[in-house]
Amino acid sequence: MQYENSISMQVYGRYALFSDPITRVGGEKxxxxxxxxxxLKGIYESCYWxxxxxxxxxxxxxMNPIERxxxxxxxxxxxxxxxxxxxxTYLSDVCYQVxxxxxxxEHRPDLEKDRNENKHYAIAKRMLERGGRRDIFLGTRECQGYIEPCIFGLGKGHYDDVSSLDLGLMEHGITYADENGKGVMQERFWHPVMQNGKICFCRPEECEIVRDIxxxxxxxxxxxxxxxxxDDLYREVIQK
Known part of the structure:
Protein backbone atom coordinates (compact mmCIF):
# COMPACT_ATOMS: atom_id res chain seq x y z
CA MET A 1 0.00 0.00 0.00
CA GLN A 2 1.29 3.44 -0.96
CA TYR A 3 0.37 6.42 1.19
CA GLU A 4 -0.04 10.00 -0.01
CA ASN A 5 2.97 11.10 2.05
CA SER A 6 5.19 8.19 0.96
CA ILE A 7 8.86 8.93 0.40
CA SER A 8 10.93 6.52 -1.69
CA MET A 9 14.71 6.55 -1.63
CA GLN A 10 17.64 4.55 -2.90
CA VAL A 11 20.14 3.68 -0.17
CA TYR A 12 23.61 2.48 -1.11
CA GLY A 13 27.16 2.22 0.14
CA ARG A 14 30.37 0.25 -0.01
CA TYR A 15 29.84 -1.54 3.31
CA ALA A 16 26.99 -2.09 5.78
CA LEU A 17 26.78 -3.73 9.21
CA PHE A 18 23.27 -4.41 10.52
CA SER A 19 24.61 -6.42 13.41
CA ASP A 20 22.89 -9.45 14.89
CA PRO A 21 22.77 -8.88 18.70
CA ILE A 22 23.51 -12.57 19.32
CA THR A 23 27.00 -12.23 17.80
CA ARG A 24 27.94 -9.12 19.82
CA VAL A 25 28.23 -10.84 23.20
CA GLY A 26 31.86 -11.85 22.65
CA GLY A 27 32.89 -8.59 20.97
CA GLU A 28 32.41 -9.84 17.41
CA LYS A 29 29.88 -8.39 14.98
CA LEU A 40 16.00 2.01 7.83
CA LYS A 41 13.99 4.19 10.20
CA GLY A 42 17.27 5.72 11.40
CA ILE A 43 18.24 6.50 7.80
CA TYR A 44 14.93 8.29 7.22
CA GLU A 45 15.39 10.19 10.48
CA SER A 46 18.86 11.24 9.31
CA CYS A 47 17.23 12.56 6.16
CA TYR A 48 14.59 14.51 8.11
CA TRP A 49 13.22 14.05 11.62
CA MET A 63 18.91 -4.55 -5.54
CA ASN A 64 22.41 -6.11 -5.24
CA PRO A 65 23.43 -9.69 -4.31
CA ILE A 66 23.91 -10.31 -0.58
CA GLU A 67 27.68 -10.67 -0.12
CA ARG A 68 29.75 -10.53 3.05
CA THR A 89 31.62 -9.35 9.10
CA TYR A 90 30.15 -6.66 6.84
CA LEU A 91 27.82 -6.64 3.87
CA SER A 92 29.62 -5.35 0.79
CA ASP A 93 28.40 -3.23 -2.13
CA VAL A 94 24.85 -2.80 -0.87
CA CYS A 95 21.98 -1.07 -2.64
CA TYR A 96 18.34 -0.91 -1.60
CA GLN A 97 15.12 0.80 -2.59
CA VAL A 98 13.01 1.78 0.41
CA GLU A 106 -0.18 10.70 19.10
CA HIS A 107 1.87 10.47 22.29
CA ARG A 108 3.10 14.02 21.60
CA PRO A 109 0.08 16.27 22.22
CA ASP A 110 2.54 19.06 23.14
CA LEU A 111 3.50 19.27 19.44
CA GLU A 112 -0.02 19.10 18.01
CA LYS A 113 0.29 22.59 16.49
CA ASP A 114 3.20 21.35 14.37
CA ARG A 115 1.07 18.77 12.52
CA ASN A 116 1.24 20.28 9.05
CA GLU A 117 1.54 17.38 6.62
CA ASN A 118 2.36 19.48 3.56
CA LYS A 119 5.16 21.24 5.41
CA HIS A 120 6.90 18.11 6.64
CA TYR A 121 6.40 16.26 3.34
CA ALA A 122 7.90 19.12 1.32
CA ILE A 123 10.88 19.48 3.66
CA ALA A 124 11.50 15.70 3.68
CA LYS A 125 11.61 15.62 -0.13
CA ARG A 126 13.91 18.65 -0.19
CA MET A 127 16.31 17.04 2.31
CA LEU A 128 16.30 13.77 0.33
CA GLU A 129 17.28 15.60 -2.86
CA ARG A 130 20.27 17.01 -0.96
CA GLY A 131 21.41 13.68 0.42
CA GLY A 132 19.90 14.02 3.89
CA ARG A 133 20.01 16.56 6.68
CA ARG A 134 22.60 14.56 8.63
CA ASP A 135 25.20 11.96 7.70
CA ILE A 136 23.86 8.59 6.58
CA PHE A 137 25.26 5.43 8.16
CA LEU A 138 24.45 1.87 7.15
CA GLY A 139 24.06 0.22 10.52
CA THR A 140 27.23 1.51 12.15
CA ARG A 141 29.43 4.60 12.18
CA GLU A 142 32.21 3.29 9.93
CA CYS A 143 29.79 2.36 7.14
CA GLN A 144 29.10 5.59 5.27
CA GLY A 145 25.90 5.53 3.23
CA TYR A 146 24.27 7.67 0.57
CA ILE A 147 20.63 8.34 -0.31
CA GLU A 148 18.85 9.78 -3.33
CA PRO A 149 15.26 9.90 -4.62
CA CYS A 150 14.02 6.93 -6.63
CA ILE A 151 10.88 5.36 -8.05
CA PHE A 152 10.22 2.27 -5.95
CA GLY A 153 10.12 -0.84 -8.17
CA LEU A 154 12.00 0.70 -11.09
CA GLY A 155 15.05 -1.21 -12.30
CA LYS A 156 16.22 -4.81 -12.10
CA GLY A 157 16.90 -6.29 -8.68
CA HIS A 158 19.15 -9.32 -8.09
CA TYR A 159 16.41 -11.32 -6.31
CA ASP A 160 13.42 -10.36 -8.47
CA ASP A 161 13.13 -13.95 -9.75
CA VAL A 162 13.49 -15.61 -6.32
CA SER A 163 9.92 -16.39 -5.27
CA SER A 164 10.61 -16.79 -1.54
CA LEU A 165 13.63 -16.51 0.77
CA ASP A 166 13.19 -17.11 4.51
CA LEU A 167 15.51 -14.84 6.52
CA GLY A 168 14.87 -16.41 9.93
CA LEU A 169 14.32 -14.59 13.20
CA MET A 170 15.54 -10.98 13.06
CA GLU A 171 15.41 -7.93 15.23
CA HIS A 172 12.69 -5.58 14.03
CA GLY A 173 13.59 -2.52 16.08
CA ILE A 174 13.34 -0.58 19.32
CA THR A 175 10.23 1.15 20.64
CA TYR A 176 11.00 4.22 22.75
CA ALA A 177 8.86 5.62 25.55
CA ASP A 178 7.45 8.45 23.43
CA GLU A 179 6.29 5.92 20.82
CA ASN A 180 4.34 3.56 23.05
CA GLY A 181 3.26 5.79 25.93
CA LYS A 182 4.18 3.06 28.45
CA GLY A 183 7.27 4.64 29.99
CA VAL A 184 9.47 1.72 28.94
CA MET A 185 11.92 1.00 26.13
CA GLN A 186 11.12 -2.23 24.24
CA GLU A 187 12.88 -4.43 21.71
CA ARG A 188 10.93 -6.15 18.94
CA PHE A 189 11.63 -9.26 16.83
CA TRP A 190 9.96 -10.76 13.78
CA HIS A 191 10.32 -13.43 11.07
CA PRO A 192 10.74 -11.77 7.63
CA VAL A 193 10.39 -13.52 4.29
CA MET A 194 11.72 -11.89 1.11
CA GLN A 195 9.46 -12.48 -1.88
CA ASN A 196 10.69 -11.60 -5.37
CA GLY A 197 13.33 -9.35 -3.89
CA LYS A 198 10.91 -7.40 -1.66
CA ILE A 199 10.34 -7.37 2.09
CA CYS A 200 7.06 -5.95 3.37
CA PHE A 201 7.61 -4.84 6.96
CA CYS A 202 4.99 -5.38 9.61
CA ARG A 203 4.13 -2.40 11.78
CA PRO A 204 5.90 -2.14 15.16
CA GLU A 205 2.70 -2.89 17.08
CA GLU A 206 2.20 -6.07 15.00
CA CYS A 207 5.44 -7.73 16.17
CA GLU A 208 4.60 -10.83 18.20
CA ILE A 209 7.92 -11.01 20.09
CA VAL A 210 8.44 -7.94 22.29
CA ARG A 211 10.84 -7.64 25.23
CA ASP A 212 11.01 -4.83 27.79
CA ILE A 213 14.54 -3.39 28.12
CA ASP A 231 8.25 27.24 9.20
CA ASP A 232 11.04 29.37 7.74
CA LEU A 233 12.51 26.34 5.98
CA TYR A 234 9.07 25.40 4.63
CA ARG A 235 8.56 28.89 3.20
CA GLU A 236 11.95 28.64 1.52
CA VAL A 237 11.00 25.26 0.01
CA ILE A 238 7.64 26.35 -1.44
CA GLN A 239 9.13 29.55 -2.86
CA LYS A 240 11.52 27.45 -4.93
Missing part, protein backbone atom coordinates in the same frame (compact mmCIF):
# COMPACT_ATOMS: atom_id res chain seq x y z
CA UNK A 30 28.12 -10.26 12.18
CA UNK A 31 25.68 -8.53 9.87
CA UNK A 32 22.13 -9.58 9.16
CA UNK A 33 21.61 -10.29 5.41
CA UNK A 34 19.29 -7.26 5.05
CA UNK A 35 18.68 -4.01 6.97
CA UNK A 36 16.45 -4.05 10.02
CA UNK A 37 13.35 -1.90 10.28
CA UNK A 38 15.13 0.22 12.90
CA UNK A 39 18.18 0.78 10.69
CA UNK A 50 10.88 15.86 13.99
CA UNK A 51 9.40 14.48 17.25
CA UNK A 52 6.02 15.54 15.85
CA UNK A 53 5.85 12.45 13.64
CA UNK A 54 7.19 8.92 13.32
CA UNK A 55 8.56 7.28 10.18
CA UNK A 56 6.89 3.97 9.29
CA UNK A 57 8.89 1.72 6.95
CA UNK A 58 6.65 -0.01 4.41
CA UNK A 59 8.80 -1.92 1.93
CA UNK A 60 12.41 -2.77 1.14
CA UNK A 61 13.75 -3.93 -2.21
CA UNK A 62 17.18 -5.63 -2.34
CA UNK A 69 33.32 -9.53 3.81
CA UNK A 70 35.16 -10.08 7.10
CA UNK A 71 37.71 -7.66 8.54
CA UNK A 72 40.02 -7.71 11.54
CA UNK A 73 39.16 -4.77 13.82
CA UNK A 74 40.95 -3.46 16.90
CA UNK A 75 38.18 -1.98 19.09
CA UNK A 76 38.82 -0.37 22.48
CA UNK A 77 38.00 -2.54 25.49
CA UNK A 78 35.59 -0.90 27.94
CA UNK A 79 37.16 -2.26 31.14
CA UNK A 80 40.76 -1.05 30.64
CA UNK A 81 40.86 1.16 27.53
CA UNK A 82 43.27 -1.15 25.68
CA UNK A 83 42.82 -2.51 22.19
CA UNK A 84 41.33 -5.91 21.46
CA UNK A 85 41.20 -7.95 18.25
CA UNK A 86 37.77 -8.78 16.82
CA UNK A 87 36.37 -9.98 13.51
CA UNK A 88 33.56 -7.89 12.03
CA UNK A 99 9.52 3.18 0.71
CA UNK A 100 8.17 4.74 3.93
CA UNK A 101 5.61 7.25 5.16
CA UNK A 102 5.22 9.32 8.30
CA UNK A 103 2.42 9.38 10.87
CA UNK A 104 1.71 11.82 13.68
CA UNK A 105 3.03 10.78 17.07
CA UNK A 214 14.27 -0.80 30.91
CA UNK A 215 12.04 2.05 32.13
CA UNK A 216 12.41 5.30 30.21
CA UNK A 217 11.04 8.79 30.72
CA UNK A 218 9.59 10.62 27.75
CA UNK A 219 11.49 13.80 26.90
CA UNK A 220 9.49 17.01 26.92
CA UNK A 221 9.66 19.38 23.94
CA UNK A 222 8.44 22.95 23.55
CA UNK A 223 7.61 24.04 20.02
CA UNK A 224 9.69 27.05 19.03
CA UNK A 225 12.12 26.59 21.94
CA UNK A 226 13.55 23.08 22.32
CA UNK A 227 12.31 22.05 18.87
CA UNK A 228 12.08 24.25 15.78
CA UNK A 229 8.78 24.64 13.94
CA UNK A 230 10.72 24.69 10.60
Missing amino acids: FSYPVPTYQA KPTFTWVIDELRV QSKGIRPIMYNNGKNDLSIY RAHFEWN HPQKMKTFTLGETVSDC
